[in-house]
Amino acid sequence: MFEPHGPKRFSDIFTGDENWFPFFNISPKRLNRMWVDEQVDRPAMLRPGFQSRKRMFTVFFNYRGSLAEDILPQDTTMTNTYHVQDVLSHVKSAINEQRPKVSTSKTLFLHDNAGPHKARATTQSLLELGIKVLPHPAYGFDNAPCYFWLFPILKDRLAGRKFHRIQDLAKAVNSELRTIPEEDYQGAFQKWQITLKRCIESHGGYFEGL
Numbered sequence: 577m578f579e580p581h582g583p584k585r586f587s588d589i590f591t592g593d594e595n596w597f598p599f600f601n602i603s604p605k606r607l608n609r610m611w612v613d614e615q616v617d618r619p620a621m622l623r624p625g626f627q628s629r630k631r632m633f634t635v636f637f638n639y640r641g642s643l644a645e646d647i648l649p650q651d652t653t654m655t656n657t658y659h660v661q662d663v664l665s666h667v668k669s670a671i672n673e674q675r676p677k678v679s680t681s682k683t684l685f686l687h688d689n690a691g692p693h694k695a696r697a698t699t700q701s702l703l704e705l706g707i708k709v710l711p712h713p714a715y716g717f718d719n720a721p722c723y724f725w726l727f728p729i730l731k732d733r734l735a736g737r738k739f740h741r742i743q744d745l746a747k748a749v750n751s752e753l754r755t756i757p758e759e760d761y762q763g764a765f766q767k768w769q770i771t772l773k774r775c776i777e778s779h780g781g782y783f784e785g786l
Contacts, residue, residue, distance in 0.1 A: 586765040589710070590643060590671060591686035592636030593722040594654060598628035599745055600738045601731055631742055633749060635726065636667050641761050642753040644670040647746055659692035660701050668705060681706030688712050688720055719771045725764040729756070 632648035644667045648654055671683060685707050687693045702709055718724055733752045739745040 585639075586762070587639040588682055589684045589686055589765065590636055590638045590667070591721055592634060592644070592667065593687055593720060593727075594632050594634045594648075594690075595722070595727045596630045597633050597731070597734070597745060597749060598630040599740070600628040601734045601736070631745065633746075634663050635722065635749075635753065636670070637721075637726065637753075637761060638674075639762055639765055640674070641756070641758050643667065643674065645746075645750060645753070647742065650742070654692055656692050656695035656697045659695070660697045664698065664701055679706065681708075683707045684710055686710045686712065686720065689714055713775065719768070719775060721764045721768045724771065725767065 631650065632654060634646040634648070636643045636645075646663050646666055648658070652658070668680070671680065675683075683705075685702060687709070689712055692698060699709075713719060730749060730752055734748060737748065739748065
C-alpha cells in the first residue's frame with residue numbers, strides 16, 4: 577500500500593484515462609426527483625437512451641489537481657501512436673512544468689489496461705522516461721480514481737447543459753476541473769487506497785461503495 581508521507585508518496589502518482597463527454601448530458605435520475613401533486617402531470621424527461629454528439633477527453637491529474645487534458649480530434653480513433661505522440665508528450669511536459677527539479681524516474685504512473693496503455697510503444701516511451709507504471713487489476717477499471725471519482729463528478733456538474741461547439745464543451749470541462757479543491761484530489765487518492773485494500777480483502781471479488 578502507498579502511504580501519503582512514506583517512500584511512495586501519493587504526490588508522486590499521476591493518473592489519467594479517456595472518457596466520452598456528450599455535448600448534452602442528461603441529468604442523473606437522482607437529480608430529477610421531485611414531489612408533484614396527483615393532479616399535475618410529471619414534467620417530460622429525456623430517456624437514458626437519448627444519444628448526443630460526444631467527444632473523447634483524456635484527463636490526467638495528481639494529488640495536487642488537474643495536470644493535463646487532451647481532446648481526441650473529430651473522426652479520429654485513439655491509437656497507440658496518438659496516445660504516445662499526443663497524449664503522453666503533453667503529460668510529460670506538464671509533469672516537467674509542475675516538478676522541474678524532480679526526475680521523471682521518481683514518477684509513478686497509474687492507468688488501466690486499455691490497448692493504447694499497454695501497447696509496446698507506450699511501454700517503451702514510459703521506460704525511456706524512467707516512469708514506473710503501477711500494476712492495475714485486469715478487469716478493475718472502476719477501481720481507478722478517474723472512474724469512481726473524477727469522471728462522475730464532471731458529468732454531474734455538466735448535467736443539463738447543452739454545448740454547440742467543442743470549444744465550449746472543452747472550456748466547461750476545463751473550468752470544472754479547475755474548481756475542484758486540492759483537498760478533494762487528495763481525498764480521491766485516499767479513497768483509491770481504500771478500494772485497493774477492499775479489493776485485496778475480497779480476493780479480487782466485486783464490491784460496491786467505499
